[in-house]
Amino acid sequence: MTDDVILQVKDLKAYFKLDEGLLKAVDGVSFDLRKGETLGIVGESGSGKSVTNLAIMKLIPTPPGRIAGGQVIFDGKDLIPMNDNEIRQIRGNKISMIFQDPMTSLNPFLRISTQMVETIVLHQGLDKKAAKEKAIEMLKLAGIPAPENRIDQYPHQFSGGMRQRVMIAMALSCNPEILIADEPTTALDVTIQAQILELINELSQRLGTAVILITHSLGVVAGMCDNICVMYAGRVVEKGSADEIFADPKHPYTVGLIKSVPRLDKENKQRLYSIPGQPPNVINLPECCPFFPRCDRAMDICKSKYPPVADLGNGRTVSCWLYGEGK
């Protein structure tokens, strides 16, 4: 089972040194990504989802940020100690990324063709003409009508949904093994959200690309992901297969997240659940379970020590004093 693991994140730490103190945005995150798999990373705002994935690509703004430890093993090699030249061979080529806000993620001053062609020329060694043909083909795959005309336009001539399609086409143009999609639909219209998710799903399956899908909401990942990582305050609190997590969530935070997904099969009369309280400020976090102030099952030990990772077998882990040796 481990042979088809293509990305192994081990105890990854990314800290920001701010005036207010040390912000441990990511503090010991581990997960595996298998070939062709779709992994969902879920958590509230500020839980460190984006920073985790920027750290994988070594794109954390330094200073104030830095990778404080851990390994990111891709293709048998650790990316963290790589120099700029080596990591650039990976970026956009083996691992691509699309971002939350398609309105600002494309360069407004350059034509779509320029932005797509430069990536393809860089990584695939095609000449400009062939690269442009490849770009048109990718745009067509991504559902852009009349791509041979639209490719010479500028980003502002595209709607938000269309721009995200362009981002997807661009990200997949070099046939990456991994696509990281950081909340690709949050900034879009609800009606367009489903289309974009469906597009990512379809293309990644067709091209055999593994996907890390970052999102706020479990509702989004439910239909799409094989496995799920739930993050809270810079750590993974629970992970496992999507089916198991939905059927039997262990961590009280996961339970809360599932309860807060709007569902059509239940009566719509009751108000939508939301987890009480606010996500913690991760600056100078004390040694405790960061979720205990909001947890309805908190115990004394939760206030004094961070829970260890309990392995429940079958790739399922949870960090909570209710489980494993802490029980």
Next chain:
Amino acid sequence: MTRFIVRRLLSTIPTLFVIITLSFFLIRMAPGGPFAREKKVPPEILQNLLKKYHMDEPLPQQYFRYLGDVLRFDLGPSFKYKDQTVNDLLGTTFPVSLTLGVMALAVATFLGVLVGIISALKQNKWQDYAAMSVAVLGISIPLFVVGPVLMLVFALILDWLPTSGWIGSRAGWATVVMPVMTLMLPPFAYIARMSRGSIIEVIRSDYVRTARAKGLKENVVITKHVLKGALLPVVTYLGPAFAGIVTGSVVVERIFDIPGIGKIFVQSAFNRDYTVIMGDVIVYSLILISANFIVDVLYGILDPRITYK
């Protein structure tokens, strides 16, 4: 685009008309007149002078006569420089000032952008602090201090450069160095600070993160993705910067004794040389209007989001 250009050009006509009208009457309201200082002029001769320059006519009539002349590109005779028309005066002095101004602005833009890029890329390192200290000095020290100090050091002490004169003189192109350095300092300093700020901002933007995530080399990221967006505000500033250069050049031309428009501008104001003052005003307005016009067109070319209709 063509329609926009034509419309902009047409719209300068009413602007110029208002400027000419206001200046014409404002100047006449100032006390004194072109012949006020020539004390011992017998009344008959004064009367003849006034008649010769049509100053015995009622003011509105003079105004319309002047407008008519301007429409024929005739700015009239000078009251003080005998036998010279305003067209002659401006024709010999304006090219000198324009050359000085354009050189100063070109140097200011080039060096300003260069220093801005270096500062931004070396943010909070010594290069950045050094460059920004120079920029603060450049903005805060007045030209009439910078000019003489440069002259003292490079002309009098080191004897590298001539103290005064212009390209036509024996010293040739060496004469331009100090005036250009003096005049370019404020816009240089401003452009350096502005481009530093906007480069730092653009470097943090989402689309630059995208460019990095694509695996582009850092120098490609900077030259292809950062600079264009970051330098647009600099283009916008070039219009007002040219205005600053024009006014600054009056001072600099005096310091370095350059035969530019600045000298006759100051003298004509003292002499109440009405026609020359009006000529200066028209030339300065045209410079500013065309500088802003060029900036607008340039902006439209550089920023694809702007479409002119």
